[in-house]
Amino acid sequence: MDNRPIGVFDSGLGGLTAVRALRQLLPHENLIYFGDTARVPYGGRSRETLLRYARQDIRFLRTHDLKAVLIACGTVSTTSLTTLQSENDLPVVGVVQPTCRRAVSATRNGKVGLIATLASVRSGAYEAQIAELDRGVQVISRPCPLFVPLVENGRIHPGDVVIETVAREYLAPLQDAGVDTLILGCTHYPLLERVIGSIMGPEVTLVSAGEESARELQHLLNTRDLQTGNTLPGRAEYCVSDRVEDFERIASLFLQEDLHHEARRIDIEQY
Ligand code: DGL
Numbered sequence: 226m227d228n229r230p231i232g233v234f235d236s237g238l239g240g241l242t243a244v245r246a247l248r249q250l251l252p253h254e255n256l257i258y259f260g261d262t263a264r265v266p267y268g269g270r271s272r273e274t275l276l277r278y279a280r281q282d283i284r285f286l287r288t289h290d291l292k293a294v295l296i297a298c299g300t301v302s303t304t305s306l307t308t309l310q311s312e313n314d315l316p317v318v319g320v321v322q323p324t325c326r327r328a329v330s331a332t333r334n335g336k337v338g339l340i341a342t343l344a345s346v347r348s349g350a351y352e353a354q355i356a357e358l359d360r361g362v363q364v365i366s367r368p369c370p371l372f373v374p375l376v377e378n379g380r381i382h383p384g385d386v387v388i389e390t391v392a393r394e395y396l397a398p399l400q401d402a403g404v405d406t407l408i409l410g411c412t413h414y415p416l417l418e419r420v421i422g423s424i425m426g427p428e429v430t431l432v433s434a435g436e437e438s439a440r441e442l443q444h445l446l447n448t449r450d451l452q453t454g455n456t457l458p459g460r461a462e463y464c465v466s467d468r469v470e471d472f473e474r475i476a477s478l479f480l481q482e483d484l485h486h487e488a489r490r491i492d493i494e495q496y
Pocket of ligand 1: 235236237239240265266267268269297298299300301342345373410411412413
């Protein structure tokens, strides 16, 4: 049993897709969330920059006494996970492995689509993980660099002509390839689940990196006996590196909780 909080981070709002799942799976756990909104998007940046940012993000989170860190960011997970794990003396969980496991078990025709940031697609990490799990599964990948800025601007609703036009263009090659499973390999993308789902159709299974990473963390806490003994609902603290208002507005909508005046701004460059 361990009552310390879990640290969760992403470049912005995307990691909330993991938070939402954590709230359901582990309702008594305390969470500290950091969204690096001053430096979002991460997706087009170099490995060196991403590692520098991620180190700062973890250093900030670790100013709290944590029991585990969830990298709720595909871009950091695909480029820096093993380095961050080796540098930290606590469990650090990423999104790639659990997401690929779910996709491989979901596909029936052996054709899996992957949409993610440019850095994640360039890294080849999802493809490598799937090949390790099942060489027979074909992966068709597509970076979607406009999705993150659109999500950060709240353009997430079905019927919004901008997001629908962009999504249709990005998803067309995956539809043409006949994928029956689609990995939302950037944690921002499940915020577009309804838009993406309606384009891909009900026969395509969507696999959310945010949700699968939350399940992985739950499994880790169980196997290492790190679950909280709290019986009251867990608390979540939200920190961002830029204006709190926009984050609070979209986070409130997505988490269906009133987070106005809840987020705190921190200076990430200090860490
Ligand atoms: N949500 C993150 C990811 O999963 C970062 C996206 C970005 O900032 O470009 O890749």
